[in-house]
Amino acid sequence: MHKLEIRDLHVKIEDKEILKGINLTINSGETHALMGPNGNGKSTLLMAIMGHPKYEVTQGDILIDGTSILDLAVDERSKAGLFLAMQNPQTIPGVSNLEFLKYTVNAHSEQKQKLKDIFGSIKQQAQDLDFDLNMLKRFVNDGFSGGEKKKNEILQLKLLNPYFALIDEIDSGLDVDALDVVSNNLNINPNQQGKIIVSHYDRFFKKVIPTHAHVIIDGKIVTSGGAEIVDKINRAGYNWVKELS
Ligand SMILES: Nc1ncnc2c1ncn2[C@@H]1O[C@H](COP(=O)(O)OP(=O)(O)OP(=O)(O)O)[C@@H](O)[C@H]1O
Ligand SMILES: [Mg+2]
Structure with a gap:
């Protein structure tokens, strides 16, 4: 069992306070939906x-x-068990996706593996995601479609298998079939x-x-609960939540 705790978190970007006191605890095995209107943090x-x-x-x-x-720097947080699948994944021209995945996996293990030793596992995880193997040979996210970039994030997530x-x-950006495949992969939770x-979206x-x-409004969690909150937002939008803030 692991615990990720966010305590009274305030965050500034370029002198503007965006988060204004977030409290959130996530335990192993829990899935927390985070919703809120655009631009709220x-x-x-x-x-x-x-x-x-x-x-x-x-x-x-923030505690683990x-x-x-x-x-801790980003790479140290990654080694401590965190992984972020980004909304807008970065492109890294000049770096092959396969090499990138190999270095990522090796950065997390004591024993450094050669590409030939690791390729089988990368290939298997890519196939489980219905991810075209040609994407492995290309530069990281370079010219990838929106959906391909998202699958590439999930491929990294599967290979690293973080605590959180x-x-x-x-x-x-995922088509209906890709949404099914990605959801199935997220639901496998060894x-x-x-x-x-x-x-x-509640369909996800x-x-x-x-x-x-x-639900986050203006940098604060204004309401928390179970999956029924997602249903209510789908039916009624955010006006009722804004009245709580
Ligand atoms: N680098 C930045 N410089 C200035 N403002 C920023 C920067 N990054 C984010 N912001 C501002 O912080 C606020 C929160 O942005 P954030 O990306 O967290 O929103 P979000 O809730 O994820 O929205 P969305 O649903 O559209 O993805 C926005 O007003 C945004 O313009
Ligand atoms: Mg966002």
């Missing part, structure tokens, strides 16, 4: 948890199993991964069913 929260240097924590703490990770997966709008999943949360749901 969902991606900011995930970026701050992962340690993006542009997101300045001005107050509060009771130990603060605020002083932070998943930002992975469903946007080590009781904890998840925070940002999405605007019908496939990956949350144990908890939260």
Whole structure:
């Protein structure tokens, strides 16, 4: 069992306070849906948890199993068990996707493996995602379609198998079949991964069913509960939540 705790988190970007006191605890095996209107701080929260240097924590703490990770750099947070599947994945021209995946996996293990030793596992995980193997030979995300970039994020997530997966709008840009494949892969959960999943759509949360749901308005969680919150937002929008804030 592992625990990710966010305590009274305040985050600034370029002198503007975006998060204004977030409290959230995620245990192994839990799936937390994070919803909220555009521009209210969902991606900011995930970026701050992962340690993006542009997101300045001005107050509060982030802890894994009771130990603060605020002083850790992004790669150290990754080794501590966090992974962020980004809303807008970066392109890395000049770096082959396969090499990138190999270095990523090797950075997380004591024993450094050669590509030939690791290729079987990468290939298997890619096939499970219905991810065209030609994508492995290309530069990271370079010229990938929107959906291909999202699948590439999930491929990294599967290979690293973190304690906690932070998943930002992975469903946007996926066609209906890809949405099914990605959801099925997220539902395979061998080590009781904890998840925070940002999405605007209940059709995704019908496939990956949350144990908890939260709504962020203006940098604060204004309501929390179970999957019924996702249903209510789908039916009634955000006006009722805004009245709570
Ligand atoms: N680098 C930046 N510089 C200035 N403002 C920023 C920066 N990044 C984010 N913001 C602002 O922070 C606020 C929160 O943005 P964030 O990306 O967290 O929203 P979000 O809830 O994820 O929205 P969406 O649903 O559209 O993805 C927005 O007003 C945004 O413009
Ligand atoms: Mg966002």
